[in-house]
Amino acid sequence: MESQSLFVGARQNLDLALKHIAISEDAIEHLKHPKASLQVSIPVRMDDGSLQVFQGYRVRYDDTRGPAKGGVRYHPQVSLDEVTSLAFWMTFKCAVLDLPFGGGKGGITVNPKQLSRLELERLTRGYIDAIADFIGPDVDILAPDVYTNATIMGWMMDRYNIIQRKSCPAVVTGKPIALGGSAGRETATAMGAFFVMQTILPKFDRPPAETTVAIQGFGNAGSFLAEQIYRAGYRVVAVSDSKGGIYAPAGLDIPAIRQNKEAGRGMEALYCHGTVCNMADHQLITNEALLELPVDVLIPAALENQITPENADQIQAKLIFEVANGPITFEADRLLNQKGIYVLPDILTNAGGVTVSYFEWVQNRSGLYWSAAEVEQRLAERMTRETERIWQLAQSLDLSLRTAAYVHALDRLRAAIEVKGTRDYYAQAKA
Ligand SMILES: NC(=O)C1=CN([C@@H]2O[C@H](COP(=O)(O)OP(=O)(O)OC[C@H]3O[C@@H](n4cnc5c(N)ncnc54)[C@H](O)[C@@H]3O)[C@@H](O)[C@H]2O)C=CC1
Numbered sequence: 001m002e003s004q005s006l007f008v009g010a011r012q013n014l015d016l017a018l019k020h021i022a023i024s025e026d027a028i029e030h031l032k033h034p035k036a037s038l039q040v041s042i043p044v045r046m047d048d049g050s051l052q053v054f055q056g057y058r059v060r061y062d063d064t065r066g067p068a069k070g071g072v073r074y075h076p077q078v079s080l081d082e083v084t085s086l087a088f089w090m091t092f093k094c095a096v097l098d099l100p101f102g103g104g105k106g107g108i109t110v111n112p113k114q115l116s117r118l119e120l121e122r123l124t125r126g127y128i129d130a131i132a133d134f135i136g137p138d139v140d141i142l143a144p145d146v147y148t149n150a151t152i153m154g155w156m157m158d159r160y161n162i163i164q165r166k167s168c169p170a171v172v173t174g175k176p177i178a179l180g181g182s183a184g185r186e187t188a189t190a191m192g193a194f195f196v197m198q199t200i201l202p203k204f205d206r207p208p209a210e211t212t213v214a215i216q217g218f219g220n221a222g223s224f225l226a227e228q229i230y231r232a233g234y235r236v237v238a239v240s241d242s243k244g245g246i247y248a249p250a251g252l253d254i255p256a257i258r259q260n261k262e263a264g265r266g267m268e269a270l271y272c273h274g275t276v277c278n279m280a281d282h283q284l285i286t287n288e289a290l291l292e293l294p295v296d297v298l299i300p301a302a303l304e305n306q307i308t309p310e311n312a313d314q315i316q317a318k319l320i321f322e323v324a325n326g327p328i329t330f331e332a333d334r335l336l337n338q339k340g341i342y343v344l345p346d347i348l349t350n351a352g353g354v355t356v357s358y359f360e361w362v363q364n365r366s367g368l369y370w371s372a373a374e375v376e377q378r379l380a381e382r383m384t385r386e387t388e389r390i391w392q393l394a395q396s397l398d399l400s401l402r403t404a405a406y407v408h409a410l411d412r413l414r415a416a417i418e419v420k421g422t423r424d425y426y427a428q429a430k431a
């Protein structure tokens with residue numbers, strides 16, 4: 001059976017939210033299509049002298065509220081369909097947080113783990129050569145996503161500056177601090193999710209010490225969040241990376257696991273190094289099994305389509321915080337709702353990253369840099385405020401938190417699109 005397009009699935013949430021908001025037919029039509037999509041071939045000279053051509057993408061989904069904004073993913077599964085979905089989600093995410101940005105996203109179909117550092121740098125610079133006319137600090141601003149990081153963002157900015165023959169730090173966020181990056185961007189996605197948790201969990205009378213948590217994905221988002229919630233006193237009982245996970249009902253020593261992971265060890269090895277190896281009650285588990293553990297809180301923080309109609313019924317968590325983009329399919333979301341499981345949606349929960357990216361863009365453009373404490377305080381204010389608003393909206397309209405988040409975003413998008421008018425200039429001239 002051919003699998004459904006990710007973008008078709010993503011748009012189903014928009015259709016659902018449209019039932020709960022008065023919005024013009026023009027604005028609806030506008031929001032159903034990406035504004036511009038670019039696919040490029042990137043030739044790269046490999047270390048062995050051969051030439052390999054990679055496929056790259058950048059999609060600007062909507063820029064009514066400001067320049068498009070969104071990360072760049074390096075992963076073997078990257079496709080135009082995936083990048084379009086991610087750009088669609090960015091559009092709603094930026095509106096949820098009231099950032100003056102539209103939504104964009106990029107990617108390259110590649111397994112970066114198979115490239116040397118120099119090949120990775122040549123690929124990155126080649127990507128910027130290929131998309132330079134499509135991006136810019138006032139047009140479309142890049143950032144990190146899966147398997148990209150601050151070093152790669154630095155290469156992107158450098159290549160863009162060389163092409164433009166001037167310094168344009170605001171074309172990319174998530175850069176190294178030495179190159180104009182913001183304090184707090186590296187941990188921003190995790191911190192944003194943490195503030196959402198801190199706003200929501202008290203409503204369920206869930207003190208940290210009595211709350212068990214499982215986290216799928218131990219990268220930028222998942223590992224910093226694991227450490228943050230561990231330090232806040234929650235019991236993190238399971239974590240995983242692409243190779244599998246570990247489960248210890250008594251709780252894991254997350255700082256030790258992070259240290260071992262940074263030293264380049266796999267999940268099994270990292271559990272058996274350092275202080276954690278003394279705990280007898282741990283077991284290795286698959287990523288699939290992690291999702292079905294008897295925990296209070298489940299945090300998917302890896303890739304899309306992890307919870308589907310096939311496993312939705314086995315999910316035991318009472319609350320799911322979507323740190324990954326699109327980890328739950330539309331149909332699975334419906335089933336989880338029926339089971340009374342609360343899902344804090346991606347377009348809210350993981351918005352801390354793009355929020356601090358916005359702060360970085362503001363700092364780059366003003367030339368005035370903020371302290372880590374100032375960044376964190378501004379992030380906490382915004383995440384808490386918008387989480388509370390979505391919670392209230394869900395309560396008052398009796399909606400799921402996801403639909404409430406879409407309605408909240410749509411209200412802001414609608415206002416901008418309707419005031420600006422459509423792109424159908426001929427019809428406007430006639431009217
Ligand atoms: N980095 C950021 O600022 C933001 C990231 N996100 C989303 O968070 C998710 C994770 O992104 P990052 O942490 O940045 O990526 P990352 O590249 O830092 O880490 C990805 C993690 O996922 C694991 N992983 C990969 N395939 C897996 C699989 N099949 N099963 C389980 N784990 C798997 C990897 O081992 C790694 O631990 C993605 O959905 C991304 O779009 C969302 C907002 C911002």
Ligand SMILES: O=C(O)CCC(=O)C(=O)O
Pocket residue numbers: 069070071072093141142143144145173174325350351353354355357
């Ligand atoms: O920091 C950004 O601009 C975007 C991060 C991102 O790609 C995401 O939120 O999915």
